[in-house]
Amino acid sequence: MQTQMQKNEIEDLKSALRKAELARKKAEQILGDKNFELHKTNQKLASTNKMMEALLNDQSTQLNAIVNNSSLGIVLTEKGNLIKANNAFKKILGYSEIELKKLTIKDITHKDDLFNSLKYIKKLENGTINDFLMKKRYRRKDGNYIICKTNVTAIRDAKGRLKYQVALIEDVTVSEQHVNMLKAINLLSVSILGKNDLFDISWEIAKNTANHLGLEDCVIYTVDIKKKMMTQVAAYGDKNSEGYTIKNILTIPIGKGIVGTVALTGKAELINDTTLDERYIVDCNVRCSELAVPIIVNNKVIGVIDSEHSEKNYFNKVHLDTFTNIANLAAAQFNNAISLLKEEASKTEKNKLLIKLEKSNIELNNFAQVVSHDLKSPLRSMSALISWIHEDNHYLFNHETNDNFEKLLKKVDKMDHLINGILKYSSxxxxxxxxxxxxxxxxxxxxxxxxxxxxxxxxxxxxxxxxxxxxxxxxxxxxxxxxxxxxxxxxxxxxxxxxxxxxxxxxxxxxxxxxxxxxxxxxxxxxxxxxxxxxxxxxxxxxxxxxxxxxxxxxxxxxxxxxxxxxxxxxxxxxxxxxxxxx
Amino acid sequence: MRLTILLVEDDEIELLKFKKALNKINSPIKILSAKNGEEAIQLCETSLPNLIFLDLKMPKMNGLEFLSLLKNNEELKSIPAMILTTSNNHNDINNAYKIGIAGYIVKPLRYDAYVAQIKKVIEYWCINELVKR
CATH class of the missing domain: 3.30.565.10 (Histidine kinase-like ATPase, C-terminal domain)
Structure with a gap:
């Protein structure tokens, strides 16, 4: 009985064993499958990675391309130091990448704009703002300043602290100058409108031009064609202390110096480096660049507008254009003034003549009156005397003499007629x-x-x-x-x-x-x-x-x-x- | 009644003419003469003439100046004064009438005409009550 029982047990075991075998095989199968899957996934991952990498590379190139080809200057800064800058930025400021990396924002900012700039940066740092836009002046490597529209954006770390700043800058110097020039010309035309005194107009031009264009000086010369000399009539800058006076008025012969040359040729001169120009005449201080433009009325140079600057290469085409415009404006106004002066002079001359004429007319009339009356009295006496001589002696005279007495009296009559005529006419x-x-x-x-x-x-x-x-x-x-x-x-x-x-x-x-x-x-x-x-x-x-x-x-x-x-x-x-x- | 006439005139021949003209008039006339305004005023005060004949152009004080003085003098202003001149200038005539004159005679050229005019004037004043007093 036991055997049967045993037999049953064995069978059971065997079946269990088979089952276990089967399960193991199944598990092995699954594991194998999984492994394969894993491998596949791994492979997929690897290829995705590769793709990602390629993609990333691609984007970086694209970004670099954009950044470097942008006409806007782009710069990345960290705590005021210049970390990275694009080509445009280098070009605008004239520095190489290596040079830039040694510089700070402070180094390239115009000292007058520094305060405002720092104020904004503080706000970026304390998180009040995330970006700002300002117009500021940068110092180029050559020492000249340029005006740039600057757009700064903050880049923060995970905790929100300011890490980098990205600045986009656009050189607006030329357009800014254009605007300023236009403004200057407009203001100038308003300020000299209606003025007809040459002196007044000259001073307005000198002051306005220098002020609105931010020039170091501006001097107006007038040309005396007869004396072949030119004289300073108005000067803004070092030349005038205060009010409308010029210290040490300079007189230059036409043809001498840069201003004299302009007066002679009637052509504007833009001198980038006066130290290389032997014509240059030192006035107050030696200045390195000069702009001189003629004021021309009726094809004649009547004056010159001149400005000098301590820096070389200061004046550009915009300055030249503006000066030319101002010179035209001045010419028109001078012409008006001159013709007005002439008109006034001829008017006063005319009035003087008229008064003189009237006076001499009155004098002449009075003269005629007085003389006529003075002539009349003795004529009456003469007439009486002739009558008496005739009366007392007519029996002594022969016929002819008596006749002559009558003729004598007639001549006296004629004389009296004439005098009366003059009197009537002059009255x-x-x-x-x-x-x-x-x-x-x-x-x-x-x-x-x-x-x-x-x-x-x-x-x-x-x-x-x-x-x-x-x-x-x-x-x-x-x-x-x-x-x-x-x-x-x-x-x-x-x-x-x-x-x-x-x-x-x-x-x-x-x-x-x-x-x-x-x-x-x-x-x-x-x-x-x-x-x-x-x-x-x-x-x-x-x-x-x-x-x-x-x-x-x-x-x-x-x-x-x-x-x-x-x-x-x-x-x-x-x-x-x-x-x-x-x- | 003897008429006293003052002639204010600086020219000697004119004075002679006047005297000769009055000689031709048959009435007793006393002639006083002054060579300028100053003398004339003095004569007026001392002799009180009935009539004054006055030339305009004279040295020192001219006719109109004398006339003003005369007409501003309470004692003398009633003496009729007549201008006897060569000037027929409008201003002179106007000014003389403004100050106050009894007549304005422009001397004619011819002596005959002069005598005739003077005669008429004297005759007029001779029949005038004012002069007779």
Whole structure:
């Protein structure tokens, strides 16, 4: 029984063994599979790694390419030291990589911008800000300064502490200069607008140019073409202490020095290194670069704008362009000023002449008055004395002598006529020129009644003469002289004088027509001159009448002319304004 | 009634002319003469003339200056004064009338005409109540 039992047990064991064997095999199988998988995964991992590596390499190259080819200067700094910089940065500042690594931000920052720069960096450090943007000036290796737009970003470690700073810089020097130049020109044009004093304009230009462009100095020279010299008229910088004075004004012959050359050639000069230019004249201090631009008016150099700088290579094309613009502006303003001065000078000259003329006119009139009166008195005495001698002795004289006495008296008469003529002529002037409403028709009608008119004469007024504002006395003199003339020079048996008037919009056109002896056209001008009479031995004619007429017409700002032929009568035309001029 | 006339005139021949002209008038006239304004004022104060003939142009004190002095003198201002001159200048005439004159005579050139004018004037004043007093 036991055996059966044993047999059963053995069977059981065997089965268990088989099972175990099977399980082991299965486990082995699984392990093998796993191993394979692992291997595969390993292989995959390796290839991924390789890919990753390649990818990383690729990206780094790309980044480097971007960084190094960027037109922006890029620099990595750690605690103010320059760690890494791209090509653009090196190029902008002019340093090599090795040189840069020895420098700190402080070394390349303009001292005036350092304070602001540090202030921002502090904020980066204490975490108030993560980036900032500022415009600052960097010092190039050659010593010149450039203006850069600078964008700084903080790079922090895991704990948020500032580790690196990345700065992107863009050189805006030229555009900044352009802006400044434009601003300078604008401000300058405003400041010299309306100024017409050469001195004022020069000072404005010197001051504005130097200030707005940040120049060390600016000097304006004027050119004296006659003396072939040029003189400083305005100087900003070392040359002036304060206000509008120049210390030790420099005078340079045209053609000498750089400024003198510009004055001679009319071409601007930009000198990068004055120590190499033998023309350079030392003014106050030796300066290494110079810019001189001519101010040209009407193709002539009238001045030069000059600036010098202690550094070599300071001035660039932008400066030159700006100076040229300023010179053009100055030229225009100077031209205005000069023409204004000329105009003013000629105006004052004219006024002076006018006053002088008026004075001499008054003097002449007074002279004529005084002399005439002084002549009149002795003439009266003479006349009396002649009369007395004649009266007392006429029975002693023969016929001829008595006759001569009569002739003598007639000459005295003639003399008196002439003196009266001069008196009348010289008394027609602006004084006593009052105007009131004058009824010309009444005036002329009354006059015709009063003056002597021979019987065979007819005087007609064709249309009613107007009433207008004028000077009664002078109008009377005017018509009286013309009518008297018309009567005097008429030997026609049916003599007539016709007075007429035509109204025009702003004036009256009068005409006095006679049928008398007429006047040869060649005398038409001459007859208005003083003492011109056409008949030589005319006792009654003084040659004053028509010159008085002319003088009155001139005083009234009117016109007079005549139409006449010898032997065919004369018509005098004259035009008087309705509004008498204010005298 | 004897008329006293003062002629203020610096020219001798003019004085002679005046005297000769008055001689031709048949009325008793006393003629006083002064060579300038200063003399004339003195004469006026001492002799009180009935009429004054006054030249404008004179040395020292001229006619208008004398006239002003005369017209500002309470005692003398009623004496009629007439200008006898060669000047027909508007200003002179205006100024003389402004100060106060009894007439303005411009001397004619011819002696005959002069005599005729003076005669008329004297005759006018001879029939004038003021001068008769």
């Amino acid at each position: 027609i002037d602006k004084t006593n020129f009052t105007s009131q409403n004058v009824d010309l028709h009444e005036l002329v009608t009354d006059m015709i009644d009063l003056i002597y008119i021979p019987n065979h004469f007819s005087i007609k007024i064709k249309t009613k003469l107007p009433t207008f504002k004028s000077n009664k006395f002078k109008l009377q003199q005017l018509f009286q002289n013309l009518i008297s003339n018309a009567i005097k020079y008429n030997n026609n048996k049916k003599a007539e004088v016709i007075i007429d008037c035509v109204e025009k919009p702003k004036s009256y056109l009068f005409s006095i027509k006679d049928n008398g002896i007429g006047i040869d056209p060649k005398y038409h001008k001459k007859i208005f001159e003083v003492f011109e009479t056409l008949e030589e031995s005319d006792e009654n004619s003084t040659g004053i009448g028509l010159s008085i007429v002319k003088k009155i017409i001139t005083l009234f700002d009117g016109k007079i002319w005549l139409e006449s032929k010898f032997g065919a009568g004369t018509t005098f035309f004259f035009e008087l304004k309705k509004d008498t001029p204010k005298v």
